[in-house]
Amino acid sequence: MTPDTLTGLRAGEDAALARLHTRLADAAQEQGLLEIAYTVISTPVGELLLAATDAGLVRVGFGVEGHDTVLAQLSARISPRILLAPGRLAEPVRQLEEYFAGTRRDFSLALDFRLATGFRRTVVEHLPDIGYGSTASYAALAALAGSPGAVRAAGTACARNPLPVVVPCHRVVRSDGKIGNYLGGTDAKATLLAMEAAA
Template identity: 45%
Template sequence: MTTATFRIHPTPVGDALLLHSDAGLIGLEILDAPLGAALEPWVGALRSVPVHDEAAGDETARQLDEYFDGDRSDFDLPIDLSAVNGFHRLALEAVRRIPYGETASYGEVAISAGTAGAARAVGTACRLTPISLVVPVHRVVRADGSIGEYGGRPEIKRYLLDLEDTHRPAGV
């Protein structure tokens, strides 16, 4: 059983649910449903009910604000990917290596994760990631360069890609 805390933090793309375990950030998602519906899968995964704590995740919230202000290109947070196993975890670790302001195709991420030809599995890992933004699945695009759906919210993916393009350091 993992004890987790949560809070809601406003961002320019919607309210973010921030979940933290003792090991670090375990979940970050932009809410598109009531809070109870967003927390429900976590109750099963953690085998406990996350506890609301407005002070939880202060550092995550600060770094998110800096990211959206264009003042942060890398997150320096302890990440807890214990809810992700196998190739999906390898894929998300590969996604974390995509530099700020750049993109990689699902196939390129599959190669980076050690399994060429597993582009569809990378897509599934990105769709199911428990930690968006900090694990920058928005940087993964289709082979033809189109951005894809981003969990049915392509406008958020476009916003994040445009934000990073706007604030990309000169010469990158």
């Protein structure tokens, strides 16, 4: 058997496995067995894991978090019924591609905020109030969320935002003008801020 023949066989097997996986994901979705669908996309801030429930996008995970770790957390907190099923994520993928191409400034997606609770959820829900290309301090965000004295709690909410990029915690900076920490790393935060400032 020649190397070209082996390569052709492997390609055929890979294609067959991909078709089988797609059929499995479709069947799981139709039968209500798929609690969390996920996919991974390449972006200017690294590979992002996108996960969605029937209610909407539930998690955006950076590569630096460890995608296996993110999936394990989703399994523990929501459901172990997780499957690579890009079909459910087609719209979030499209909108993120537009965002990174500079043609989208706001996201219009169904979002599942179940991973943020209490004051953290209130803070996360106010993050889209900080417009594209703008920044706000953690103190201003705490005030937006109705608790001006809860600056540290607002910072913690940003650090634990389950939907970074889509829900823009990267637009929150320190009062001294420094960009501060970020779940995806300070380089990713700087990249996002520079991209929006240049638009």
